Structures are given as C-alpha cells and as structure tokens.
Amino acid sequence: MAIVRANPTGPAALVRRFRSHHSAERPGAAAKLIASFRGAAAPESTPSRAQLEASAARLPKPLGRIGALELRLAERPKDVKRAQRLRxxxxxxxxxxxxxxxxxxARRDMDAYDAVCDHLLVLDHGPKPAHPVAGKLLAGLQGLDLKGFEAKAPFAIGAAAPKPKKPRVVGTYRLLRQEQADRAFGFYTAGxxxxAPLVARHPGLSFLELGRSCVLKPFRDKRTVELLWHGVWSYVVAHDVDVMIGCASLEGVDPERMALPLSYLHHFHRAPAEWAAAALPGRRTDMNLMPKEAIDLKAALKALPPLIKGYLRLGAFVGDGAVIDRQFGTTDVLIVLPRAVINPRYVAYYGADASRHAA
Incomplete structure (x- = not known):
C-alpha cells in the first residue's frame, strides 16, 4: 500500500513549524497568536473522543499493571494533551x-500526527510525596515541647505524610497504523x-509506526519500559500488525562524536535488501564512519541509547544512513522490526496473547 506523503505547503508543513493548538484552550495572548494561524488551515493536535474510544475498545482496559503503574490507551483528548505535556x-x-x-x-509537544495516532500512557498511581521543605521542617520539630500544638495541626509531627493525588502520565508511546497514515499525512518517518519502496515491497503486510517515546526521568526503570513494551505488543496482536517502523534517536547533532555507535549499527545491524530503506538524499548523513574491524563491540553497545538497544534485542534492523534533526538535537536512525523476526524468547516472555502484565 503506497504511502501518502504530506503536501509540503499544506497542514503538515505548518505543523513542523508551529505545532497546532486550540485557541479556546488558552486565553489572552496565546489565543490571539494561535488564532492568527487559523487562516493557514492549522490541523488538529488531538484525536476526537469518538476516535480514541473506538480504538481503546479493541484492547483490555487497563492494558496492564506493575505495582502502582498502570498502562492504557488514551480515551479522551485530554489524555493526549497529558502525553504531549510529558513529551x-x-x-x-x-x-x-x-x-x-x-x-x-501551550507547554506541549504536538503536531498534526497526534490527531491520527493512538497514544499509550503509563500512569503512576503512587502517593504524592509531601513537599521536601515541609518534611524537613516537621522533622526538625521532633523533640520540642509543642504542648497543645497537636490538636490544632492537621498532620503528625515527624515525616511528612503522603498526599493523595491524581495519577500522572509518566511514560508514553505514539502509534500510527498504516491505514490511518494512508488516510492522513503518511508516516512521520517518511519525512x-x-x-515508500519498503512498504511497496510488502503489499500484503500491515505496518505500524512507533514514535515519540519518552519516560519521565524518575521512572526510567525496568518496570516502566516493560509496561510500554507490553502495550506495544498488545497493540500489535490486537491489530494484527506485521512490521514496526520508526525513527530512533541518538542525542547530539555531530555524527563524528557518534562514530562508534553509528558505525556499529551500520556494520552489524543494517537491514537486508528485503527490509532496507535509506535516509532521504537531501538529509542523509553517513553512518559508516569507522571500519568494522576497528569497532569495540562492548563500548559501542554502551554508547547506544537504551531504546535502540531494546529494539536490537528484539531483532530489529537499521536503515541506511542517519538524519540530523536539529529541532530535537538528535541524530535519527531508521528502525525496521518485522514481527516474524522478533526474538522468540520475548514473545514467550510477554505472551503470544500479550498476557504478561494484563490487569
């Protein structure tokens, strides 16, 4: 199925420059500025509630749990906005x-693709810690004669008590199915x-684009990553996806400083002809910066971001050439992960029916 590319003078181009936003959401100067772009046909930045609910209905609710962390698909536009704020x-x-x-x-990372994607969310239901200054103050009062104070104070002297809180989004993944991409702007990766040749070589297969993955810093641990992978696998099973693609990033815009990891990916994980795709000629940066025999494998793996290492463990291939994304301060590589090549032990771990962390 051919990819429909966005018109470079249409909504997607505008989105790349300005990120769409609803003027009704922010009064005053923000609304005026945002309204000034309406004449340029700025696209929506969140899916409709009906669209989100229909997609979420195809999977269990919630998708999974580990401790205080819960995984689910966004069901409301406000859920997508929370993911955008995390991003x-x-x-x-x-x-x-x-x-x-x-x-x-808006203090949100958003573009037109958000409106045609599904969004995985990891929510933290753990107690909200008390303010650190208040905790220190209360701890410092221990041992003092505070007769009569206890009756007036709404808290106990000592460690500050946890406060109930609304669960917050601490991890997210953006998912774009081929059928949705073909009806809208195509895949983000096509920029x-x-x-297009990769997709055309496999007309009977269903592609899924993975993107905008991120986790809040205090939650970057095995549990959160496992839940996100569980969600992706659940989605792949529910929608009978055959191939996952997407851009994965190395931090920085100087390829020479990333010569080791880029060369390692080029020599050891480059996609075979069947799954090959190259960076666009006008944006391509060479990844073959070191000879294969000069690569220290242990050091190269250590230099790779955890997300890319995770893809490689699953069995993913890497495209030909990298792309520098100066807006995000990254150097991007193409990830291609056919479902048929996924390491069997990971399928067994998460379950062929994605039942590993089912709630």
Whole structure:
C-alpha cells in the first residue's frame, strides 16, 4: 500500500513549524497568536473522543499493571494533551529540543500526527510525596515541647505524610497504523527516510509506526519500559500488525562524536535488501564512519541509547544512513522490526496473547 506523503505547503508543513493548538484552550495572548494561524488551515493536535474510544475498545482496559503503574490507551483528548505535556517536559525542558512559539505557549509537544495516532500512557498511581521543605521542617520539630500544638495541626509531627493525588502520565508511546497514515499525512518517518519502496515491497503486510517515546526521568526503570513494551505488543496482536517502523534517536547533532555507535549499527545491524530503506538524499548523513574491524563491540553497545538497544534485542534492523534533526538535537536512525523476526524468547516472555502484565 503506497504511502501518502504530506503536501509540503499544506497542514503538515505548518505543523513542523508551529505545532497546532486550540485557541479556546488558552486565553489572552496565546489565543490571539494561535488564532492568527487559523487562516493557514492549522490541523488538529488531538484525536476526537469518538476516535480514541473506538480504538481503546479493541484492547483490555487497563492494558496492564506493575505495582502502582498502570498502562492504557488514551480515551479522551485530554489524555493526549497529558502525553504531549510529558513529551514537552522530556524533549524541551530536559533535553535539547528547540520549542516553537506555540509549543512554548501551550507547554506541549504536538503536531498534526497526534490527531491520527493512538497514544499509550503509563500512569503512576503512587502517593504524592509531601513537599521536601515541609518534611524537613516537621522533622526538625521532633523533640520540642509543642504542648497543645497537636490538636490544632492537621498532620503528625515527624515525616511528612503522603498526599493523595491524581495519577500522572509518566511514560508514553505514539502509534500510527498504516491505514490511518494512508488516510492522513503518511508516516512521520517518511519525512526523514525513503520508506515508500519498503512498504511497496510488502503489499500484503500491515505496518505500524512507533514514535515519540519518552519516560519521565524518575521512572526510567525496568518496570516502566516493560509496561510500554507490553502495550506495544498488545497493540500489535490486537491489530494484527506485521512490521514496526520508526525513527530512533541518538542525542547530539555531530555524527563524528557518534562514530562508534553509528558505525556499529551500520556494520552489524543494517537491514537486508528485503527490509532496507535509506535516509532521504537531501538529509542523509553517513553512518559508516569507522571500519568494522576497528569497532569495540562492548563500548559501542554502551554508547547506544537504551531504546535502540531494546529494539536490537528484539531483532530489529537499521536503515541506511542517519538524519540530523536539529529541532530535537538528535541524530535519527531508521528502525525496521518485522514481527516474524522478533526474538522468540520475548514473545514467550510477554505472551503470544500479550498476557504478561494484563490487569
């Protein structure tokens, strides 16, 4: 099935510059600025409630749990906005991404693809810790004669008590099925890699794009990553997906500084002809920066981001050439993961029916 590419002068181009946002959500200057782009046919930045509910209905609710963490698909536009706020916090506040005016005003990472995607969410139901200053103050009062104070105080002297809280989104993944991509702007990945020939070589297979993966820093551990992978696998099983694709990033925009990991990917994990796809000619950066025999395998693996190592363990291939994304401050590689080549031990671990972490 051919990929429908976005018109470079249409909504997707505008989105790449300004990130769509609803003027009704932010009053004052924000609304005025956002309204100024309406004449340019700015696209929606969240799916409709009906669209989200219909997609979520195809999978269990919740999708899974580990301890206080819960996994589910977004069911409301506000769920997608919460994922966008998490992405903004990770990509723009923690990392080196450069926010455009609308993203800064909304404090959300968003684009037109959000409106045609499904969104995996990991929610933390754990207790909210008390303010650290309050905890220290209360601890410092121990041992003092505070006769009569206890009756007036709504808390006990000592360690600050946890506070109930609304669960927050601490991890997310964006999922774009081929049928949705073909009806909209095509795959986001097509803006960096020439994946049309790859898709055309497999007309009977169903493709799924994985993107915008991120986890809040305190939650970057095995449990959160396992839940996200469980969610992806559940989605793949539910929608009978055959091939997963997407851009995976190495932090930084100087390929020479990433010569070791890029060369390792080029020499040891490059896709065979059947699954090959190359970076777009105008954006391509060579990955073959070191001879194969000069590569220290242990050091190369250590230099790779955890997400890319995770893909490789599953059996993924890497495309030909990398792309520098200056907006996000990254160097991107193409990941191609056919379902048929996934390491059997991971299928067994998560369950052929995705039952590993089912709630």
């Amino acid at each position: 903004y916090e990770v990509f723009y506040k923690e990392m080196a991404a450069v926010a455009d005016p609308l993203a800064k005003l 960096e890699f020439d994946i």
